[in-house]
Amino acid sequence: MSKKEVKTNAMRMLERMNIPYEFQNYDCDGFTDGLETADKLGLPHELVYKTIVTTGKSGDHYVFVIPVEQEIDLKKAARAVGEKSLELLPLKQLTAVTGYVRGGCTAVGMKKQFPTVIDESARDLDEFYVSGGRVGTQLRLAPEGLKKAASATYADVIR
Secondary structure (H helix, E strand, O other), X not given: OOOOOOOOHHHHXXXXXXXXXXXXXXXXXXXXXXXXXXXXXXXXXXXXXXXXXXXXXXXXXXXXXXXXXXXXXXXXXXXXXXXXXXXXXXXXXXHHHHOOOOOOOOOOOOOOOOOEEEEHHHOOXXXXXXXXXXXXXXXXXXXXXXHHHOOOEEEOOEO
16 A cells, blocks of 8 residues: 655645656655755765755845755855845744744745745756755755746855
8 A cells, every 4th residue: 555645835836836846755764964865865965955044134034045065154145135144043943934844944835935045056957956845855856946936046155
C-alpha cells in the first residue's frame, strides 16, 4: 500500500502558477541542514539552496535563497532590500512568521509573501533544489520559476 502524495503550500502555489517542478522525498527524523540533505539525495552541493528569513531594522521580514555551502552577508542583503540593517529571524519565531518549520522553510507559500532575494549565483543555473515546504521534501525547479512564484529579485547576498 503506497502513501498518498501530500502536497505542500509551495507545491500547490507552483501548480496554480503553472511553474514546472519535481519533488523528491527523503527520510529524516527532524531537521537536517542543506548539506546533509544534498548528501542524502546525492545532489551536487552547488545546486542546493537554503532559505533564510531575516528581520530589518524597520521590523519588516525578508527572505533570502542562497547556496547551502555559503553564508549570508547581512550587509549586502540589507542593501539589496533597502534596509539599514538586518538580523536573522529567531528560530522560535520562524513558524509563527512563515508557517514553515526549520528545515522545511521555502520562499513560496509562506503565510504572507515577503520580499525575496535569490543569490545571483542561481541566475545562470538551469535548475536548482530548494526545500519543498516540509522537512523531508526538496523541490527541483528553474531559478526563474522560483523567482516568478516568490516575486523575487536576484542580488549578490553571500560572503
